[in-house]
Amino acid sequence: MTDAANREDLIAALAWSIELGANECLDETFIDRTTPAPPPQKVEYAAPIPAPTDAGARDIAEGCGDLSALRDAIAAHPHPLKANARNCVFADGNPAAQIMIVGEAPGRDEDLQGLPFVGRSGQLLDRMLACIGLDRHAEDAAKAVYIANILPWRPVANRTPSVDEAQAFLPFIDRHVALIDPALVITMGNVSTKTLLATKTGIMKMRGTWTEAEIGGKTRAILPMLHPAYLLRQPVDKRHAWADLLALQARIESKP
Ligand code: URA
Numbered sequence: 001m002t003d004a005a006n007r008e009d010l011i012a013a014l015a016w017s018i019e020l021g022a023n024e025c026l027d028e029t030f031i032d033r034t035t036p037a038p039p040p041q042k043v044e045y046a047a048p049i050p051a052p053t054d055a056g057a058r059d060i061a062e063g064c065g066d067l068s069a070l071r072d073a074i075a076a077h078p079h080p081l082k083a084n085a086r087n088c089v090f091a092d093g094n095p096a097a098q099i100m101i102v103g104e105a106p107g108r109d110e111d112l113q114g115l116p117f118v119g120r121s122g123q124l125l126d127r128m129l130a131c132i133g134l135d136r137h138a139e140d141a142a143k144a145v146y147i148a149n150i151l152p153w154r155p156v157a158n159r160t161p162s163v164d165e166a167q168a169f170l171p172f173i174d175r176h177v178a179l180i181d182p183a184l185v186i187t188m189g190n191v192s193t194k195t196l197l198a199t200k201t202g203i204m205k206m207r208g209t210w211t212e213a214e215i216g217g218k219t220r221a222i223l224p225m226l227h228p229a230y231l232l233r234q235p236v237d238k239r240h241a242w243a244d245l246l247a248l249q250a251r252i253e254s255k256p
Pocket of ligand 1: 103104105106107110115116117118119121122149188229
């Protein structure tokens, strides 16, 4: 094949991919689809990394008197996940907000930017919140949200955090909630819901129903919701997310 013909074939392949909807790069590594793929190789990173036993995490977290001390303590806390992450992802949004969203763990974009929910699922989350008049950066605390994750470090290849990993950071997110002291907490997805509500019941059963639990030293109203990353994979379930957003809006509006 001449260079020119090769170029035309490549352009045609690219145009075809874009027509199929592959219009953005989702992987960190370049995949050459023009040459036959080599036989699959064993990938080493999938297993969760056990956390070191750390009886002191709760004491450290509880000793943090403000958000800045908590951020420093989390960043300094030794954990194997740190080794493969670029940035500690602490939080985003208005700390005066009455609504705190707790997600699962940073993904690639969050790891790069050091902020939670800034990738595709974060963009969907922002659009969902905007539908009911909320904005993480609103100055008006009544319209704002504050966002953090169970894990501050990205698990390699975005694998689901293990129970050990979530438990290792539970004292920190608990203290985080105490310092923000929100009236309402949204647990976004399975990991957040199971960890903060100490339940084995999955998100599909828990979502959309207000519940109460002691988090951050107080009994708080909690609404488990479907994770936006799940909604990107299962758009048909956006109808449930919409119902849950309306439940959140009704709760906000019922407050004086
Ligand atoms: N998913 C999460 O749960 N948190 C993020 O910050 C990004 C994606």
